[in-house]
Amino acid sequence: MGIVKIDDTLHEDLRRASGVMCRSINAQAEYWIKIGMLAEANPTLTFPEIIRRQMEAAALPAGVVPLLSGGTTP
Numbered sequence: 001m002g003i004v005k006i007d008d009t010l011h012e013d014l015r016r017a018s019g020v021m022c023r024s025i026n027a028q029a030e031y032w033i034k035i036g037m038l039a040e041a042n043p044t045l046t047f048p049e050i051i052r053r054q055m056e057a058a059a060l061p062a063g064v065v066p067l068l069s070g071g072t073t074p
Helices: 008-021 025-041 047-057
Strands: none
Touching: 008 025, 025 047
16 A cells, blocks of 8 residues: 545545545545546546446446435446
């Protein structure tokens, strides 16, 4: 594990996003970094496509992630 120095504004954005997403600040930073790396490596994919592929790679069946309304994803 290493230390990464980031701008104070970005750190504040991480702090706020981590609270909303129920992640630690470090976990939120790791998530943003991973998604950013995947987006750069796959510029033709949309965010939902990246997430779907990551869920498939983790062997999670379609529809396992509940929506706020209590339903499941299509």
